[in-house]
Amino acid sequence: MERIGFIGTGEIAAAMVTGLTGRGHQITVSDRNAAIAAALAAQFTDVAIAPNEQVVADSDIIFLCLLADVARDVLPDLAFRADQRVISVMVDVPLADLKLLCAPATEISIIIPLPSIAVGGSALPVFPDSAALRTLFGDTDLILPTGAEAALNAHFAATALASPILDQMRAGAAWLAAQTGDETASEQYVATVFAGFLRSMTENPETSFTDLLDSLATEGGLNATLRAHMRKAGAIDALTDGLEALKPRLGLAE
Ligand SMILES: NC(=O)c1ccc[n+]([C@@H]2O[C@H](COP(=O)([O-])OP(=O)(O)OC[C@H]3O[C@@H](n4cnc5c(N)ncnc54)[C@H](OP(=O)(O)O)[C@@H]3O)[C@@H](O)[C@H]2O)c1
Structure with missing residues (x-):
């Protein structure tokens, strides 16, 4: 006790x-x-x-x-x-x-x-x-x-991924609900899809994000098309820039 x-x-x-x-x-x-x-x-x-x-x-x-x-x-x-x-x-x-x-x-x-x-x-x-x-x-x-403390602080920055990524999931679920008319089912669907992906990584530490993306990279497929659109629109660069911008506050070398 x-x-x-x-x-x-x-x-x-x-x-x-x-x-x-x-x-x-x-x-x-x-x-x-x-x-x-x-x-x-x-x-x-x-x-x-x-x-x-x-x-x-x-x-x-x-x-x-x-x-x-x-x-x-x-x-x-x-x-x-x-x-x-x-x-x-x-x-x-x-x-x-x-x-x-x-x-x-x-x-x-x-x-x-x-x-x-x-x-x-x-x-x-x-x-x-x-x-x-x-x-x-x-x-x-x-x-x-x-x-090291700097490595811990980098994890603080990484926890900030949660909001922007959940924000994207919410936007995706809202788009789905606009088509189906069922907000709850849409959010549950998106959450369950991602829970499955993430579980497959946490249960198999040798699985990487690249492995998951490779499994979704069929040329001309819906995933590959939306991913290319988001990259072209600057979504990944914006995310990396945003993490970089947190460095001074967290005492991380720039
Ligand atoms: N939320 C997260 O997911 C998360 C994750 C990791 C780390 N953190 C860290 O955890 C810390 C707290 O975050 P939080 O999200 O829990 O914030 P929060 O909900 O605002 O909690 C802070 C608490 O401190 C209380 N407080 C204010 N003055 C006090 C005093 N003089 N004596 C005792 N308590 C007092 C506040 O009470 P009143 O409401 O009465 O002012 C409030 O309940 C932050 O430093 C944050 O960086 C948060």
């Missing part, structure tokens, strides 16, 4: 708490956001709500789930202990800053969770590797140590 605390009870904290409940841990979440904290405590008997100071006092593993500017305001006033393990999910707060903000705690890692951590099976890039993270999520999620 671990005593786990969350400072900042927003969207990603709620997903992580949901993934951790029911496993014999003691979970304490901070009282902001009040509505999310109340909903978690109402739903799960192993979740309690407390002010930030109490969360830190009552926990051995502390997840920092604040926005960066809030973290810089709030963390210096909290009494961390040297023996605590701290795991930050925050973009824009480098490890060197976390060491100052959470002193005297030294066992500090940064991870990149995604909302799917609520149901398990998600990928969790981490730097530096964290025994505490492995204890909590090693059985349910894929822990990916990145070996």
